[in-house]
Amino acid sequence: MYFFINNLAFLDLSYSTAITPKMLINFLMGKKTISFAGCMAQMYLFASFADAECLLLAAMAYDRYMAICNPLLYPVLMSRKFCVWLVAGSYLTGSLSSLTHTYFTFHLSFCNSNIINHFFCDIPPLLALSCSDTHINETLLFALCGFIQTSTFVFILISYACILCAVLKIPSAEGRHKAFSTCSSHLIAVVLYYGALLFTYLRPSSSYVLDTDKIISVFYTVVFPMLNPLVYSLRNEDVKDSLSKLLQRKMMVLPKIKSCS
Template identity: 50%
Template sequence: MDGSILKTPQQKNCSTLLEFILIGFSDVPNLQGFLFVVFLIMYLIIVLSNSFIIIITRTDPSLQTPMYFFLGNFSFLEICYVSVILPRLLTSLYRQDRSISIIACATQMYSFLCLGATECLILTVMAFDRYVAICSPLLYPVIMNNSFCIQLATGCWVFGVPVHIGFTYWIFSLPFCGSNQLNHFFCDVPPVVSLACWDTLMLEVVIYVIALLVVTVPFMLILVSYVKIISTILKLPSATGRAKAFSTCSSHLIIVALFFGSGIITYLRPKSSYSAVTDKFLSLFYTVLTPLFNPMIYCLRNKDVMIALKKFLLRRFML
């Protein structure tokens, strides 16, 4: 029997797409030049400021601790993360060429998903580090030894690699019908899946499961860690000690709130409430604003980082 008669008319009309058109911010044509300058400045700030953090956490003797080891990893991750998104967006704004091939789109999505999973895990590991330091200070040097820190960091970086290969392949194996216009500024999962003309119910279930495992579970672990951390801090006899502990943790909590808050809303809200405008706005938080605010928050709220940064800049100016 000819299998084509089992297909719906919509599925019969599906054609193989060779590229998508990223709509991005084309709905505000008069602001294209302005947006290019804004995103270029933001990208340069993100790369330079996070690079400073990487350098000082690697070279300053006072910052050779697990907390700053993970902060250096996090800053390097932020550079990689934003470099998957912004260069492509800047090219589109400058050349007004919004087309992106299917392979390039799949590569961008895969890289974005892997780095996003790594960010979730590194933020969780950073919370675990603060938990051990504050709740079990005597055991801290034993637990958070150099070998264990390297193993944790390596695990964070490689966890998402195999998981998202099959997931990305599945998404781009779907038939796409009708319009190839992707109402987003990069190849994120919800807008790409919304263009598929096949039944995506099973895929949507998998998206929720992966989001729960990669986003919600780490977020809950971070919350549990901070409940115990705050409980321990409140029991400290010294007001100075409590203030210092809160100051150390607050920077991390702000980044967690920005990244996880926008990510959870994007990937776990019902499909019926999907809005391209809302999705683009939320995506800016975890793709651009978190990498932008990370160095500012950690430098402005962390005296050790500020002192190390001043020493680094003074050495360079003295030369």
């Protein structure tokens, strides 16, 4: 499990790094420009890491399924070599999918305007900006992103349905709670990440509301990657104790502030 969490942290850091530094430079310098090659690289890296994260979250769901439903066979079925293959396959599939989108997007004509109504070079705002026929691009977006995002999401749901059935058969309440606690952090990460992605990419370009999409993109490119380490750290008892003590101190300080005022 920790092998997958390490790679998830790497992906979160990678696709945030592909976007955030340039975005902050544009905000601070007031010169909101990006080169053609820079835009292409930004789009490729972001899409590659985002698709790889979808596949990695599915691999993590399978890992949790094997750990809870087949605990005796887990060390054999989820060997180090098999886990490496799962992670490598996630990176490779994400790269190939992103390469396809990047190739077809940057073969479009952008004759009306060169102003991208977004914080970074993403597929939907570039399709909305193009004066070419984007039917093929939209079809690819639905086919590739739809397949990767939807299939992995359905796979995760099936895995957790099997986990739920197995957990409910555990006789003790303590055992059920322990089993659920091992999956809660991953489930929170899945809901946050997939909710934003499915809303953003599985729509026709005619229904894009770019101002709304910009706000949502901040969450899945900046906010959620920052929250993931906290979400997974909540499984650690030391982190839980520290957080509990911090909240207790805050609650003790508030009455003193009110009495002074």
